[in-house]
Each structure stands twice: as C-alpha cells, then as structure tokens.
Amino acid sequence: MSQTTTNTSSHAMSLRDLVQKPWIWAYLAAAAAFGATMIISGGQGAGSLFYAALTFAAFSAIVGVGQMFVITLGPGNVDLSIPASMTLAATLALKFMDSNPSLIVPGLLVAIGVGIGCGLFNFALILLLRIPPIIATLSSSFLFQSLAIWSNRGIRVKPPEPLADFTTGGVFFLPNVALVAIFIAIVAWVVLERAIVGRWVLSIGQNLRAAQLSGVPVNLVRFGVYVTSAVLAGITGFLLANFSGGANLNMGTEYMLMSIAVVVIGGSSIAGGNSNVPGIWGAALFMFLIVSMLNSYGLGAGVRLILTGLIIVTVVAFASKKGYAA
Amino acid sequence: MTREHLRILLPVLSLAILLAAVFYLQPRAMSYFGLNLLFNLAIPVALATIAQMMIIMVNDIDLSIGTFVSFCACVTATLVQDTPVLGYAVLLAAVLVYAGIGAVIHLRGLPAIVVTLGTSFVWGGLAILVLPSPGGASPEWLQSLMKSKPPLVPMAIIAATLIGVLTHLLIKRSSIGVVLQGVGGNERALERAGWSIVQLKALAYGLAGLFGVLAGMALVGLTTSADANIALRYTLLSIAGVILGGGEFTGGRVSPIGAVLGALTLTLAASFLSFLRLSPDWQIGAQGAILILVLAIRLLVTRREAN
Numbered sequence: 001m002s003q004t005t006t007n008t009s010s011h012a013m014s015l016r017d018l019v020q021k022p023w024i025w026a027y028l029a030a031a032a033a034f035g036a037t038m039i040i041s042g043g044q045g046a047g048s049l050f051y052a053a054l055t056f057a058a059f060s061a062i063v064g065v066g067q068m069f070v071i072t073l074g075p076g077n078v079d080l081s082i083p084a085s086m087t088l089a090a091t092l093a094l095k096f097m098d099s100n101p102s103l104i105v106p107g108l109l110v111a112i113g114v115g116i117g118c119g120l121f122n123f124a125l126i127l128l129l130r131i132p133p134i135i136a137t138l139s140s141s142f143l144f145q146s147l148a149i150w151s152n153r154g155i156r157v158k159p160p161e162p163l164a165d166f167t168t169g170g171v172f173f174l175p176n177v178a179l180v181a182i183f184i185a186i187v188a189w190v191v192l193e194r195a196i197v198g199r200w201v202l203s204i205g206q207n208l209r210a211a212q213l214s215g216v217p218v219n220l221v222r223f224g225v226y227v228t229s230a231v232l233a234g235i236t237g238f239l240l241a242n243f244s245g246g247a248n249l250n251m252g253t254e255y256m257l258m259s260i261a262v263v264v265i266g267g268s269s270i271a272g273g274n275s276n277v278p279g280i281w282g283a284a285l286f287m288f289l290i291v292s293m294l295n296s297y298g299l300g301a302g303v304r305l306i307l308t309g310l311i312i313v314t315v316v317a318f319a320s321k322k323g324y325a326a
Numbered sequence: 327m328t329r330e331h332l333r334i335l336l337p338v339l340s341l342a343i344l345l346a347a348v349f350y351l352q353p354r355a356m357s358y359f360g361l362n363l364l365f366n367l368a369i370p371v372a373l374a375t376i377a378q379m380m381i382i383m384v385n386d387i388d389l390s391i392g393t394f395v396s397f398c399a400c401v402t403a404t405l406v407q408d409t410p411v412l413g414y415a416v417l418l419a420a421v422l423v424y425a426g427i428g429a430v431i432h433l434r435g436l437p438a439i440v441v442t443l444g445t446s447f448v449w450g451g452l453a454i455l456v457l458p459s460p461g462g463a464s465p466e467w468l469q470s471l472m473k474s475k476p477p478l479v480p481m482a483i484i485a486a487t488l489i490g491v492l493t494h495l496l497i498k499r500s501s502i503g504v505v506l507q508g509v510g511g512n513e514r515a516l517e518r519a520g521w522s523i524v525q526l527k528a529l530a531y532g533l534a535g536l537f538g539v540l541a542g543m544a545l546v547g548l549t550t551s552a553d554a555n556i557a558l559r560y561t562l563l564s565i566a567g568v569i570l571g572g573g574e575f576t577g578g579r580v581s582p583i584g585a586v587l588g589a590l591t592l593t594l595a596a597s598f599l600s601f602l603r604l605s606p607d608w609q610i611g612a613q614g615a616i617l618i619l620v621l622a623i624r625l626l627v628t629r630r631e632a633n
Contacts, residue, residue: 076575078439080562129622134387135569138562139621142614150607257389257443270437302454309447316440317430 022267023279026286029265029315033289040296049292051175055243057284058181062236063255064262064280065188066229070133071263072192073222074205074272079229081122081137082259083252084144086237089114090247091148093238094157101160108238115234118144119227126226127219133226149249159242167243177239182281184232189277201225205273262287265315333572333579336627337587340570340620344594351601362480366548368593369472369485370395371563373541375571375589376493376582378564380534382573383497383580384509384527386431386438390446391538392561394420396554397453398542403462403552406543410465417543421535428531429524446561453554460553464546472547485544486586493582506530510578566617567592572624591616 018024034053038046063082070079089111097107118140125136158164170176192198200221203211212218236255241247264270265286266279290311294304348364349356355364374395381388398417406413427445431438474481497503508516509526517523541560546552569575570591571584595616596609 125618129618129625131618131621132569132575134575135566135617135621138566139614139617142562142610142617146608146611146614149610150605257446260440260443264437264440270440300454302451302458305447305451305454307451309444309449309451312444312447313441316444317434317436 021276021278023276023282024267025315025318026266026279026282030282030286030289033286033293037289037293037296047173049289051170051173053285053288053292054178055175056288057281058175058177059236059240059243060255060258060262060284060287061181061281062184062232062239063259064266064284065184065277066232067259068263068266068268068275068277068280069188069192069201069225070229071260071268071270072201072205072272072275073225074208077133077205077272078260079122079137079226079233080134080256081118081141081144082229082233083254083256084141084148085115085118085230085233086240086252086255087247087249088118088144088148088151088237089234090237090241090251091152091249094159094241094247095151097157097160097163099158099160101162104160104163107160107163108235111234111238112231113234115231116227117230118234119230122230123223123226126222145249152247152249156246156248158246163242164245167239177243180239184235185277185281192275192277197221197224202273202275205271205275207273258287261312265312332627333581334584334587336620336624337571337581337584337591340616340623341587341591341594344591344598344616348594348598348601355601358475358478358480362475362482364594364597365480365482365486365590368590369482369489370541370545370548370557371560371567371593372486372489372586372589373537373544374557374560375564375567375585376489377534377537377541379493379568379571379573379580379582379585380506380530380537381438381442382510382565382568382575383507383578384428384530385513385576385578386442387565387575388442388534389439389561390442390449391534391564392558393446393449393453394424394535394538395541395545395557395560396552397449397456398539399545399552399556400453400457400462400542400554402468402543402546403464404457407463407465417539421532421539424535424538425528425532428534429528431531432524432527450554457552457554460551462546462552464550468543468547469550472544486590490583490586493586497580497582502529507578507580510576510580563589563592563613566613570617570620591620 034049037049063086067079067082070077092114093107093111096110097103121143122137122140125131125140126133129136131139159167166176171179192201200211200216203214203216204218204221208218233252237247237252240251244251262280262283263275265283266276266281268275268279290308291304294307299307352360354360374391378388378391398420401413401416401420404413405416427441430436431441472481476484497507505516505521506526506529509523509530513523516526542557545557549556567588568580568585569588571581571586571588573580573585592613595612599606599608599612
C-alpha cells in the first residue's frame with residue numbers, strides 16, 4: 001500500500017510503479033477491447049462508443065464500489081442483495097415521485113432511505129442472527145424482491161422529465177451519470193486510502209482477530225460497510241430507472257454478477273483485505289467494451305456470453321496470485 | 327453422533343411444520359395426487375441442491391449451477407431427444423468440464439466464486455446456442471419416468487427419498503465420501519496423509535456436474551420443454567437449500583438428507599402462500615422469510631447446546 005501513496009521519483013520510476021499497480025490490467029484490457037472495436041469500424045464512432053461506455057460503466061462502477069467495501073471485509077463477505085435493493089429503491093422512488101418534477105430531491109432521498117433500510121436489515125440478520133453474510137443478503141434479497149413486485153404491480157411510472165434529461169444528458173464529453181459515479185469513486189478512494197475508516201475496513205479483511213484486539217470497532221465498521229453498499233445500490237437503481245425511462249423488476253439482475261466481477265477484475269482480492277478503487281472503473285469500462293466489441297464482430301448472443309465468460313475466467317486466472325482461495 | 331442428529335432434526339421439523347400447516351389449510355392436499363403436485367417440481371431443485379452441496383463440501387461456492395442446469399435441460403430437450411448418442415456425449419463432456427474446473431480452481435488457487443461466475447456466462451451462452459428459443463421436447467422414457475404413478479407412494483416422494491438416501495450413503499457412509507468432507511475440513515492434513523487434493527476437488531466438482539445434469543434432465547421430464555433461462559433461480563435456491571438443510575459454508579459440514587429436505591421446504595414455502603390465499607407476489611419473499619426463520623431457530627438451538 002505504501003508505494004501507492006508516495007510517488008514523486010523520476011519518470012522511469014513512476015512507469016514501473018504504474019505497471020505494478022493491480023488495477024492497470026483492467027485499463028489495458030479495456031483499451032484493447034476499445035481498439036479491437038475500432039479496427040472493425042475503421043475508427044468510426046469512437047466518440048459515441050466512449051460516451052456509451054462511460055454511461056453504462058457508471059452504473060456498474062457505483063454498485064462495484066459498494067461491493068468492494070463488502071468484499072474487503074474478508075472471506076464470506078459478499079452482498080448478494082444488490083440487485084434487489086436496486087430494484088426496490090428504484091420502484092419506490094419512482095412511484096413516490098409519480099413523474100412530478102418538484103419531487104425529485106425527496107425522490108432521491110426515498111431511494112437513499114430504502115438503501116439504508118435494506119442495509120440495516122442485512123446487517124441485523126448478520127449481527128443478531130449470526131447468519132453468514134452470503135445467506136443473509138441472499139434471503140433478504142428474496143424479501144426485497146417480493147416487496148418490489150408487490151409495490152410495482154406491473155405499472156411503469158415514468159421518471160420526472162428533468163431527471164430523465166439529467167441522467168441521459170452530459171456535459172462536454174462526459175455523461176452526467178459518469179460524473180456522479182466518478183465523484184462517488186473519488187470519495188470512496190479517499191475513504192479507503194486516506195481515512196482511518198478505510199484502514200479499519202482493510203485491517204478487518206486482513207485479520208479480524210488482530211483488528212479486534214487493536215481496538216477497531218469491528219461491528220460498527222461492518223455496519224457502515226453493509227449500509228454503504230445498500231445505499232449505493234439504491235442510488236444506482238434510482239439513476240438507472242430514470243435513465244431507462246422507468247423501474248422494472250429485472251433491472252438489477254445483471255448487477256449481481258457485474259458488481260462482483262468489476263471488483264475482482266479491477267485487481268482487488270476476493271479474499272478481502274486488499275482493495276483498490278481505480279480498478280473498479282477500469283473493469284466496469286472493460287465489461288461494457290468487451291460486449292460491444294463482440295457485438296461489432298457480429299456475434300450472436302450465445303457466442304457473446306461464452307466469450308465474455310471465458311474472458312472473465314482468463315483475466316482472473318492471470319491476475320490472481322496463487323495462495324488465496326475463497 | 328447426537329450433534330449429527332441435531333443437525334438433521336431442524337430441517338425435518340421445519341418441513342413437517344410447514345407440511346402440517348398446508349394440510350391444515352387444505353386437507354385435500356393430504357392425498358396421493360396432492361403430495362405429488364406439491365413436491366413434483368422439488369425433484370430438480372433437490373438434485374441441484376445436492377450438486378451445490380458437493381461444492382460447498384469442499385469450501386467453495388458455485389454461482390453457475392443455475393445456468394448449468396438450464397444448459398443441461400436445453401441439451402436434454404434437443405440433442406438427447408434428436409440424436410441420443412451425441413446428446414449423452416455432450417452431457418458426459420459437461421460433467422468432465424465441471425471436474426476440470428474444480429482441478430483448475432485448486433491448481434491455480436483461484437477464487438471459486440469468481441470462476442463459477444465466469445463459467446455461468448459460458449453455460450448461459452451454450453444454452454442459447456443449443457436452444458435459441460424456448461421449445462424442444464422431452465425424451466419419451468424421461469417423461470414417462472417423471473410422470474409415472476407408482477402404487478401407494480407418489481413419484482415425487484420416492485425420488486426425493488432415493489436422492490437423499492443414495493447421496494447419504496455416498497457422502498456419509500463411503501470412505502471416499504468421508505475423504506471428500508475432509509477436503510473442506512482440513513485440506514492440508516489430507517495432503518500430508520498422501521491424498522491428492524487436485525483429484526479430490528475434481529471429483530467433488532465432477533459429482534456436482536453429474537447432479538447438475540440429472541437436475542436438468544429431471545426438469546425437462548417434468549416440463550416437457552426447455553429454455554435457456556429455465557433454471558436461473560436454482561443458483562440461489564440451491565445455496566439456500568444446503569444451508570437450510572444444516573450445511574455450513576466451511577469445514578466440510580454438509581448433510582445430504584438435510585439438503586434434500588431443505589429443497590423440499592423451499593419448494594413448499596413457495597406454494598404455501600397460495601393455500602393462505604395470499605398474493606403470489608410474496609412467493610419469493612416467503613422463501614426468504616422461511617430461510618431467516620429456520621436460521622434464527624438454529625441459532626437458538628445451538629446456543630442452548632453450548633450452554
């Protein structure tokens with residue numbers, strides 16, 4: 001960790017440092033996928049592809065940040081309720097706003113509130129009932145999903161006009177949702193690398209017992225992490241629903257795998273205790289660009305899925321060092 | 327031994343209570359036909375849960391079992407039906423690939439969660455290639471087996487009992503089963519004792535693949551057709567079933583009979599609501615609630631045991 005924070009030496013040195021960063025591979029892979037798409041299109045549409053990549057990567061990046069904090073806590077810590085929290089927050093927030101532009105801020109607060117509620121519920125199961133986090137978040141996701149189905153009733157509420165414009169719009173070459181996601185990533189980076197809380201999260205992931213003995217408020221930190229993950233899922237659900245013109249019950253489905261994939265491909269350890277934020281953005285871009293690359297090669301959905309899977313496994317096989325298992 | 331018994335007591339009780347509640351609400355369910363209807367769809371879930379149990383037994387977790395069962399169902403409904411030799415060869419190859427995945431995970435020290443997450447894309451893609459749109463047909467023998475009506479006891483109950491007892495004998499009573507549990511318990515000790523962990527992990531994954539194939543075939547036998555997304559929910563259901571049945575994520579502590587009971591309980595939980603005349607919106611939620619409830623009771627029981 002220390003070499004990532006102090007880096008003021010010569011140019012050659014910084015290049016070597018850069019290569020040693022665990023997250024660099026995600027960016028290289030994303031760039032390769034971008035390049036391969038451009039070869040097919042002959043350089044056409046580079047700008048719009050970049051714009052689309054930033055937009056869709058933004059959603060993966062926000063849930064990825066939440067999942068990263070959870071995974072950092074150590075083996076067995078995964079939040080499987082992210083898709084359900086996203087769907088529930090989006091459904092309730094859109095229903096609350098009812099396409100009314102004056103309720104945008106309260107609507108966002110509803111989404112965040114739902115996120116806090118989901119996180120509290122998850123952590124209550126983990127702490128009070130001592131259910132392993134995977135099972136706790138899994139069973140609560142069943143409940144959240146049912147709540148969303150029940151409150152949605154198949155009605156598709158349109159997002160308020162200004163909010164739909166905001167989530168689909170952008171400033172210069174940057175989509176607004178990407179700006180939000182970059183801001184969240186920067187905050188997360190500061191918390192993880194510069195704040196005492198981040199050190200606590202890492203220390204719990206490295207050695208729970210040692211962290212406890214050295215006075216880290218373990219349960220408070222875990223509480224904060226699970227609530228953060230659910231809140232970020234709520235915000236993502238809110239943005240995604242407004243972006244795509246309404247909440248729907250399957251909107252979160254792909255983000256269960258996605259949130260885990262971007263953390264691990266981004267170079268964070270699945271065993272916890274060693275995470276980085278920049279990699280999440282790199283991996284999120286990569287996950288979008290790989291699909292659009294396979295699309296531009298004219299491959300069908302089946303082949304595309306197979307290649308996506310093989311690439312994930314290959315990247316993980318190469319990026320991981322032997323010696324840890326989950 | 328009493329600990330083992332205690333471990334199995336809770337899943338038995340939770341299923342019994344749920345079943346009693348269903349019978350109380352709808353006495354007509356207490357019949358040959360009613361029981362078959364209640365538990366018919368539990369057979370593929372139970373097989374998938376056993377597959378997941380094999381993986382959890384060696385301290386890993388399989389996020390691809392749902393797409394794998396879907397893939398096997400698609401192969402059964404198309405290739406096995408049209409060109410049986412090729413179809414069975416593909417299913418056999420799928421089992422071997424599963425074993426291979428287990429070996430690679432161990433050899434390279436990879437996190438199983440992420441690898442199976444990647445392979446879940448692969449199985450999903452293969453399923454779409456095999457069967458691009460919902461359809462296919464069930465092989466004749468499979469359909470007549472799954473829908474057969476043996477005297478006295480419904481097929482669903484016989485199948486569930488068979489699956490439970492056979493895997494119990496395999497895992498708890500055979501020497502290789504005990505060694506496999508040991509992989510989850512203390513891998514290093516087994517390695518020192520001269521066992522090859524790579525082979526054992528490959529065996530556990532291969533068994534998971536085998537039960538995944540059986541789950542896919544059973545599913546097609548019941549539904550008589552397939553589609554690429556037919557069993558996606560099995561991934562989460564199977565994990566929940568293993569834990570509900572008294573299994574734990576670490577230490578190789580699993581119970582095959584418990585896992586089958588867990589799968590039956592989860593299936594019953596979903597249909598329980600219709601007996602309460604509650605909206606089907608809450609079906610998934612009921613499974614979650616029952617899972618939480620049983621785990622809460624388990625906590626109380628184990629705490630008392632510790633005192």
